[in-house]
Amino acid sequence: MNIKKIQEKPMVIHTKQKNQIHSHQPKSVTIKGGNIYTRTRSPKIKAVAVNKNFSKAGKSSPQYRNQKPKKIHLKSTVHGEGNVKEPDKGKLQKKAKESNQSIKGKQTNLHITEQTGAIGARVATDQMEGGKEIQQATYMAHEAFRPVTGIAYLSANALKKQIVERKKRERKKVEAEKKLGKKSETKSTKETARETTSKATNETGKRKTAERATKPGTISPDTARKTTPVAGSMGRVTGIKKKLASGYTSRIAMEAKDTKAANKNRKLAFFLDKMKAQENQQDSIAKLMKDLVTKRAFQWIKTVAPMIGLVLLLLVLVVAMITIPVIAVVAVLYNSPFALFLPPLETGNTVQTVTSAYVAEFNREVTTVASDHVGYEEGQIVYVDYEGTDAIPSNYYDILAVYMVKYGVGDTATIMNDTSKAWLKSVVEDMCSYTTSTGAETETVTEEDGTTSTLTTTYLYVNISLKSYRDMISEYGFNKDEVEMLEEIMSPEYLSMLGWSGSEEEGEPGIGSLIEEEINAILASISDTRQKAVCSYVLHRVGYPYSQELRDSGNYYDCSSLAYYGWKSAGVNISNGGATTAAAEGEKLEKAGKTVTLDAIQPGDLIFYSYTNNRRYRDISHVAIYVGGGKVVEARSIKYGVVYREIPNIGKIVLIGRP
Incomplete structure (x- = not known):
């Protein structure tokens, strides 16, 4: 077998040529002489110049074969005094015409720019390590940010379009006003000319009429003047009406167009806001509807206003003259303590409701402490030094008055925000407080068999101190005007407006x-x-006002001061070691053995009552003076003052004393 051996071809390694960087060589200029300069051409331009010379003398001409490029000498147009050739007039005109032409640049498409940038990035990263990964990351970033760039592009176009539209509207308004001004000027010129012509015509007519009046059968000038129609005046009035109507119509049309454009822009703003992330959105459909309706309402008002403007203006002026003083007075009242008697400015909590809540909270706390009485057999609530006819005393109205005078001068203290609630809370704490004390009481108990025994009970006393508005005058340092406001608010007339009904008795x-x-x-x-003498004194005081603070003034009385001064007028001092409270007076009479029963009562006798625990003698809190006929005189309360009436609440009587 003949095996043919194929000659192996040599391996050829192909390498990529490096990119060549072509740089542009700037023209170099050197100063050659006095008023010329030398400009050296680049190799490319030199070759062109040589080729031109070759084309004139022939490519094979020996004189250009090894010829070096020449240097071109140009006369200076700035320096020197050389003879300069005058430029051609036609060329100058052409250059001047070209210089006046505007320069226009091509708009580059964003997509083409992006593609060109991508191609450039790919070429730049092909020759470096990790270039493919860079390209992929770039493409992924481009795709991820495409929605953002698209929205930004749309927003920019929308904003640009909005600015252009606004400028167009402004330009149209200016042009319309100019056109209307020109029309009015033209019309006024025509009317002036018409009036001049009419005057001249009237003068000529008068002169001719006067001439004809001398002839028989002619009409007198007065008759002619009466029968001549006032066409010129009517024409002017009609022209003015048309001009006003035209201006009004054009203005209404422009307002309608502006309203439409504004509503369109508002809807666009709403759309752009909804394109944001949920947490960054600030607009809502309710705000959009409110703005659209408001804009439409304003447009309607502007349309109707000229027709009813004068009547509406007069009506507004009349209403303003009436209401502005009232509003001023109301504003002053709401920034004074008497805002307590006005309707609340806000819905929800009021001074009365918040004060009631604080007082109720205080009473609950006190009741809880007395009910628990930990470590003691009984718990008892004591209203320290209370004198009156209430089973559960309260200084609720005193708190209202003191709070309004302290914080309501120059401020709307009736608005119950966090600050005002803190103020009211501090007043309640200053005027309502309690302490605890302990004690034991022993009583004698008679058994069924006739024997007696003693029973001792331990007590936890919760001692409540309720300060009146009079106590707070010195504590808060109220001035004369503030004291007058306090007195006025605490008068029965004003307290009745707050729902006060007087004593609980x-x-x-x-x-x-x-x-x-x-x-x-x-x-x-x-x-x-x-x-x-005693009965005469107290009967003449019927109708006097009640006050514990002013009980010694002679113009105000409380129950015990009325009894004290009544018997003092008869020459008898019923005070107990200088104390003139009802409990002190009753204690003196009982310990002196000067007590009587209800059946043996006589005029001038003192009837002592107990309505609540006050830790005074036998818990006495009220006293009345008997005047005969089953009637008494007593200083009852702030609401009633000193009154004359039937013996009240016989079951509350503790003792009857006769000084």
Whole structure:
């Protein structure tokens, strides 16, 4: 077998040529002489010059075969005083015409630019290690950011379109105003000419009429003037009406177009906002509808306003003249303590509701402490030094008045925000407080068999101190004006506006005034001079106001001061070591053995009541003066003052004393 051996071909390794960098050589200029300069051409331009010389003398001409390029000498057009050839006039005109032409540049398409950049990046990374990975990462980044770039492109175009549209509208408005101004100027010129012509015609007509009046059968000038139609005046009025109507119509059309464009831009803004991420969106369909409706309403108002403008303006002026003073007064009141009696500015919490909540919270806390009475057999709530007819005393209205005077001057304290609630809370804490104390009480118990024994009970006392508005005058340092406001708010008239009904004690209100004849009729049945003097004093005080703070002023009374000054007028001092409270007066009389029963009561006797625990003698909190006929005189409360009425609440009577 003949085996043919194929001659192996040599292996050829193909290598890629490196990219050659072609650089542009700038022209070099050297100063040659006084008023010429030498410009050296590049090798390419030199070759062209040699070829041109060869083409003139022949390619095979010996004189150009080894010829070196010449240097071209040009006269200077800036320096020197050489003779310069005048330029051709036609060329100058052509250059001037070309210089006035605008320069226009081609707009490069964004997609072409992106493709060109991608091709350039691929060529640049082909020759480097890891180039493929760089290309893939670039393509992935491009695809990932394509939606963002698309939205940015759309937003930019939309913004640009919006600016262009706005400028077009502004330009149209200016052109319309100019056109309207030119029309008005033209019309005014025509009207002036028409008036001049009309005057001249009228003068000529008057002169001719006067000439004809001298002839028989002619019409007098007065008759002619009366029968001549006022066509010129009517024409001017009609022209003015047409001009106003035309201007009004064009303005309405422009307003409608502006409204339409504004609504379109608002919808576009809403669309762009919805293209954002959910957490970055700030617009809503409700805001969009509100803006669209508001814009449409304004457009309608502008359309209708000229027709009803004068009537509306007069109406607004009349309403303003009436309401502005009222609004000013209301604004002052809402920034004063008397805002307490005005309707609330906001829905929800008011000063009254928040104060009630704070007072109720305080009472719950006190009741809880007394009910638990840990370590003691009983718990008891004590209203320290309370004097009155309420079973559960409260200073709720005092708190309202003090808070409004302290924080309502120059501020709207009736708006219950966090700050005002903190202010009110501090006032409640200053005026409502309690302490605890302990004690034991021993009583004698009689058994069924007649024997007696003692029973001792331990108590936890919760001592409540309720300050009045009078106590806070010195504590808060109120001035004279603030004290007057406090007194006015705490008057029965203003308290009634807040829902205050007076004392919790039931029964008829009593008579608040007595005339002299009625007083004398009551005193006629009293024979004892001391008793008559006491009853006369208290009967003449019926109708006086109630006040514990001003009880010694002679113009205000509380229950115990009325009893003290009544017996003082008869020469008897019923104070107990200087104390003139109801409990102190009752204690003195009982310990002196000067007590009587209800059946043996006489005019001038003092009836003592207990309505609540106050840790005073026998928990006495009220006293009334008996004047005969089953009637008493007592300083009942702030609402009623000193009254004349039937003996109240016999079941609450603790003792009856006769000084």
